[in-house]
Amino acid sequence: MNRFNAFLAACAVVLSGTARAEDTPETEWQKVQETFAAAIEKGHKSTVALEVKAKFNVPPDPKPLPGEMPNTGRNPAYTKRPKTPTTGFVIDKDGHVMTSFFNVDGKVESIKVLFPDGKSAAGTLLGVDESKDIALIKVEPEGLELKPIEWVEKQPEVGAFVMALGRSPEPASGTATRGIVSAVDRIDQTFNAIWEQSIQFDAKTNYGNSGGPVIDLNGRLVGVVAHVRLHSPWGQNSGISFATPTWKIKEVLDKLKAGERLKKPKLPFLGVGPKESSTLVVIGTISPDSAAEKAGLKPGDVVRQIDEVKIGEWGDFTNYIKKKKVGEKVIIKITRGEEELDVEATLGERPNNQ
Amino acid sequence: MKLNRFIFAALFAAVLAARAVADENSVAAARIEKQIRETCDKVVPAFVFIGGGSGVVISSDGWFLTNFHVAATPKMNGAMVLDRLDQTCNLAGGHFYRCEFVGYDPVGDICLGKIKDAHDLPYVELGDSDVVKSGEACIAVGNPFMLGSMDYHPTVTFGTVSANHVNANAGYTDVIQTDAAVNPGNSGGPLFSVDGKLLGINGRINTRFGNRVNSGIGYAIPVNQIKNFMRDLKKGGYVRHALLNGLQGAQNWADLHAEAEGAVVKSITAGSNAEKAGFKKDDLIVEVEGHTVHNYWRFLGALGAYPGGSEIEVKVKRGAETVDIKVTLDKMPKHAMAKTKPDLGATFENAEDGSGIKVTKVRAKTDAALKGLKSGDVILKFNGQAVQDAESLQLAISKFPTWKTIPVVIKRGEVELDIEIKLEPKK
CATH class of the missing domain: 2.30.42.10 (PDZ domain)
Structure with a gap:
């Protein structure tokens, strides 16, 4: 009995010592590093490598942004995929594996899923959502030790730490890059793989970790790594990465499980270009056969308001239209000469070359 | 048995100890993350979307900093033009403001601007860029690739100070080098310490083979240099290094x-x-x-x-x-841009008969000539204001930048005409 009491007393001393140890900057940083390491280790358990054999679709070469120098180094080899695996992650014990649509964009012949413990299994492609850049694969769970990733519902805030996990080029070795959340609810349909709200972050992502999980400090899933933005030459990441958030995945998970292929929507298009003016928002050009032409808008019209939104500069005007859908009506208040007019336009579809 | 109780107690203690360590680890990490998030909340509202780049508000009455190369735009012949007046900008969140550019540093790549009719604006404090050391964490806020131009949420990136007091040549002579991701569109935007003080203005990245995207080397003009020039910038016009x-x-x-x-x-x-x-x-x-x-x-x-x-x-x-x-x-010698004065493209003088300001000669190949201004025309209004005499007209012209188009009202005989004339650089 005495020995037991002494032992308990010793435990108490040890525990209290652990709780009150003085922190030097080195030990504090060490603790931080250990948190990151623990989160990454947890996330890696659910992360898998994918070997996809397919006749892949080649993305169109995007036009440079206005005022941007054309990238002189754009290399056709960019559209050739490296022969290394890409990444995915296990979401449940039934054998569902999530990845990015980019990794399976084409005529898929076979998918091999490689697990952290060395086992592998054939995967069947179920559903895809093109504008979220996500895809769902199914493996048969028998004989596999599946460790589904823990999801988080709430979107992270700007400044939160995130890590992008991968299993490329060697499936047995997990990789991790680290950064912070740069912006949330980001929509960019010019160069991004994701056409809906995304989490923007600065952890480096490239070909190999496309489709991998983005995790928080607690090792929980906040989003799926999207294919690196087409803007940079050779598909090289420059600190601008995107992920589809978990709340967006939840919107379509049942449809993906059912094998639905959700295609990219047509983007809304009014068909106007600006006239350079430092103080006013003036229409300069009208695209032929466009919604703007059909509505009767003319070059020289000064745009004052669209629906409830007062227009201060051209960006306000285009930003509002980008958030609408094809077929929606908008009311544009303009000044033409001396007159003030309300013009109703029904948004059309953006042509492929715009 | 006694042994079972030992084993149980030992296991229990071990679990508690491990959990204490893990909890402490995550508390430390969460604390750092919280500081970063709170700094973001504090500094992002002072971010300025301007032109093709970024800026930051440094006083509640609207002084803001950006790069000179964001404020000035290149013309067709390659010349850089700074249009001082009638600028516009948006703060993070989208609020629209009119502003003007006041002080310019083409060598140090800084422009000081003023938001008009501003009070109680969110702003950031200037830090001390001299004491920053390699290895310190830093935060960049910007608008790379115009990603924030739709929702007016800037991009926040996190990195390390790679080096301080770097001479990267061509005006970037005493800069902070960082690996925080900065790309085209970040120019003119702020670089902060983790506690939210302004360390510098991001303005350039070092790249190869024409790849205009970040590869881990960004340069920021240090805030202490900007402080050295602040009085001259606020006075207005071109500063000299x-x-x-x-x-x-x-x-x-x-x-x-x-x-x-x-x-x-x-x-x-x-x-x-x-x-x-x-x-x-x-x-x-x-x-x-x-x-x-x-x-x-x-x-x-x-x-x-x-x-x-x-x-x-x-x-x-x-x-x-x-x-x-x-x-x-x-x-340093006066910058070429500082030397160009605006000119109407025509000479004028007070008419002897008191009828007003008379055009005496219209120079060939000027915009005035193109628009049909003629010798003998009497200038009544310049930019919507009546002009009394040649001296006040010259003063009015000098307030505008070259290449600005000004509406002019002239009288030719009995007829009043409206002409728009683009001001030329004075030869």
Whole structure:
């Protein structure tokens, strides 16, 4: 009995010592590093490598942004995929594996899923959502030790730490890059793989970790790594990465499980270009056969308001239209000469070359 | 059995200890993350979307900083043009403001602007860029690839100070180097310490093969340099950087790389400012205004942080002695853009018969000539304001930048005409 009491007393001393140890900057940083390491280790358990054999679709070469120098180094080899695996992650014990649509964009012949413990299994492609850049694969769970990733519902805030996990080029070795959340609810349909709200972050992502999980400090899933933005030459990441958030995945998970292929929507298009003016928002050009032409808008019209939104500069005007859908009506208040007019336009579809 | 209780107690203690350690680890990490998030909340509202780049508000009444190359735009012939007036910008969140550019530093790539009709704006505090060391964390806020131009949420990136007091040439002579991701569109935007103080203005990235995307090397103009120029920037117009005439240091790589303890004075020009200040050949320059100088390239970089005409203290080693030299720095020649004055493209004078301001000669190949201004026309209004005499008209013209188009009302005989004339650079 005495020995037991002494032992308990010793435990108490040890525990209290652990709780009150003085922190030097080195030990504090060490603790931080250990948190990151623990989160990454947890996330890696659910992360898998994918070997996809397919006749892949080649993305169109995007036009440079206005005022941007054309990238002189754009290399056709960019559209050739490296022969290394890409990444995915296990979401449940039934054998569902999530990845990015980019990794399976084409005529898929076979998918091999490689697990952290060395086992592998054939995967069947179920559903895809093109504008979220996500895809769902199914493996048969028998004989596999599946460790589904823990999801988080709430979107992270700007400044939160995130890590992008991968299993490329060697499936047995997990990789991790680290950064912070740069912006949330980001929509960019010019160069991004994701056409809906995304989490923007600065952890480096490239070909190999496309489709991998983005995790928080607690090792929980906040989003799926999207294919690196087409803007940079050779598909090289420059600190601008995107992920589809978990709340967006939840919107379509049942449809993906059912094998639905959700295609990219047509983007809304009014068909106007600006006239350079430092103080006013003036229409300069009208695209032929466009919604703007059909509505009767003319070059020289000064745009004052669209629906409830007062227009201060051209960006306000285009930003509002980008958030609408094809077929929606908008009311544009303009000044033409001396007159003030309300013009109703029904948004059309953006042509492929715009 | 007693042994079972031992085992149980030992396991229990081990689990508690492990959990205590893990909880402490995550508390430390969560604390750092919280600081970053709180800094973001504090500084992002002061972010400015302007032109093709970024800026940051530094006072509640609307002074803001951006890069000169964000404020000035290139014209077709390659010339850079700064249109001072009638600018617009948005703060993070989208609120629209009218603003103007007040002070310009084309060499140091800084422009000081003022948001009009502003009070109680969110703003950031200026930090101390001199004490920043390699390895410190830093946060950049910007609008790379115009990603924030739709929702007016800027992009926040996180990285490390790679080096301080870097001379990256071409005006970026005393910069902070960082690996925080900055890309085209980040120009003019702020670089912060983790506690939210402004360290510098991001303006350039180092890339190869024409790849205009970040590869881990970004340069920010340090806030202490901006503070040195702030009075001149607020006065308005083009500021002038400093030179030290008459002092030459290492002229080739071999000589430069042989220096580590200071900048060797290779020669002094007789009768020059450097000679008058007291510099001598073979002096070893070791400090500029308290900053360590380890070679001539760094010395030149240190000079770049001061306006021309500043009096600075330089410490040199001369044999066994240490000598403190006070020197008033020379001014760089006026920048080409500072030299262009706007001109109507025509000469005018007060009409002798008192009828007003009469055009005496319209120069060929000017916009005035193209728009049909003629000798003998009487100028009634300039930019919507009635003009009384030639002197006040000249003054009115001088307030505009070259290439600005101004509406002019003239009288030709009995007829009043409206003409729009683009101001030319005065030859």
